Amino acid sequence: MAVYYYFLDDELMRVQQEAYTAYWTENAMGQRAFPSLKKLEDEVMAMGLDLLKAPPSGGACFTSGGSESIFLAMLTARNKARAERGIEHPTIVLPRTAHPTFDRAAHYLGAKVVRVPTTRNDLRADVGAIERALTPETIMIVGSAPNYPFGVFDPITELGALAERHGLWLHVDACVGGFLAPWVRRLGYDIPPFEFDVPGVCSISADLHKYGMTAKGASLMLLRDRAWQKYQLFEFENWERGKYAALTSQGSRPGGAVAAAWAVMNYLGADGYLRCAKAIMGTKERLVDGINAIPGLAVLEPHELCIFVYRSVDPGLDIGAVADAMGRRGWLVGRQTEPAGVHLALNPNHERMVEPYLADLAASVEEARGMAPVAAAAMERTY
Structure with missing residues (x-):
């Protein structure tokens, strides 16, 4: 459910609401x-620039969400390549695990x-295969931090070296990880580099309204x-x-979203964001251990941040039937198609749900065991 909302506690919600309504009518x-x-x-x-280790030359713009941030990064890269290299029919090369928004932006x-x-066993971008896919019309390559299907980080350092060798724009999609991964790293977890201190990284998208814990849309x-903002x-x-x-694709922009972002970031500070990171990672560890303890289920490895997938390893247990049984128990189930599984994206609010979730999952497995495979409807497969 974290794809739709991010919740810490009622007090943070009050901060969001009061700041948002204070600028309810203002146009940013x-x-x-x-x-x-x-x-x-x-x-x-x-x-944001400081957290993601931007150099003094760095710049940013406030957008409505990750889709607009990615669109603007692609727009900037396209216009720069058109002006400097004369490329009129640009190509963007990315791992299959990258977000669909890249294709939507390319359409526009x-x-x-x-x-x-992605053929690697660790579910990361295959840098060699990406390099083989480059053409003279390629203007951009992409890495995720982390990718949404599996929750693992692409090898941004290797992608940055590839971008520099070929004179390409590297965009890092950190819409999920941008305001979480740096804090998780500070807790001692092994989070690979993905920020602007990696040579070759040109742009980063990072959602405030995900793990920045701010109000939508930010x-x-x-x-x-x-200087690239001219493109x-x-x-x-x-x-x-x-x-x-205008630097964004919007005209009018809600001032409340800006005010709420400022209020939340100052209210939480480093201690608050570390509290969120600790809650998320602790919740993930408890869920992973509990799911792996249920006969017939296994969590797909690796997973590095707040997202993971579990699947059936028992030929007599259909994961679609398990998902349906969980749905009947009132859980909103994210279905993974490749491989067939259940996709979880966590936020701090899930800390209190671990025990009831595992209890219902164990009951759902017993209910589904031996049932005929269930084919999910197309709408149920969307995230």
Whole structure:
């Protein structure tokens, strides 16, 4: 359920709501009209740039969510390649585990996406296969931190070296991990590098309204060099009103989302984010141990952050039937198609749900054992 909401406690929700409603009517597009809102937005972006180790040249923009952040990164890379390399029909090469938003953005931008199968046993991007898929029209490669299907980090350091060898833009999709992984690393977990301290990383998408724990919709698109924003900027003057300019794909933007992001980040601080990270990782460990203890089930390895998949390892146990039985018990089940399994994405609120979830899962396994395979409907397969 974490794909839809992220919850810590009632007090944090109160902070979100009070800050959001304080700027309920303000339009974040009007930064001259609302200078206090501009200040809040600048400080949120500065906090994101600092957390993700951007150099002094770094820049950012506040977006409505991960889809817009990814779209703007692709737009910037496309326009830069068009201006500097004359490429009119760009190609983007990425691992098959990358988010569908890259294909959606490519549809709007007139780009072609090449998805490279992930054949490694560790479920990470195959850097060699990505390199073999490059063409003279390739402008961008992508790595996830972590990927959404399996919750593992692509080898960003290797992808960065590949991008530098070929003069390509490397985008890191950290919509899930951007505001969680740095804190998990501080707890002592082995989180691989993915931030701007990795040579070759050009842009990062990181969602505030996921593990930044802020209100919807809030995300950042961050650049290694703010000078590249000239390729992101839309400018227009051919009307009576004069110049119109915007760095985002939106016009009007809700000021409440900016204010809530600022309030939450300052309210939580390092201690609060470490508390969230500790709760999530502790919950995952308890769930993984409990699921692996149920005969016929096994958690797919590896998994490195807040996402994992479990599946049936018993030929007589259909995981689709298990999922249906869990649904009848009131759980919202995320179904994985390849391999067939159940997909979990955790947030701090799940800490209190471990025991009832495991109890219902054990009962669902017994109910489903020996039943005929169940084919899920197409809508049930969407996340």
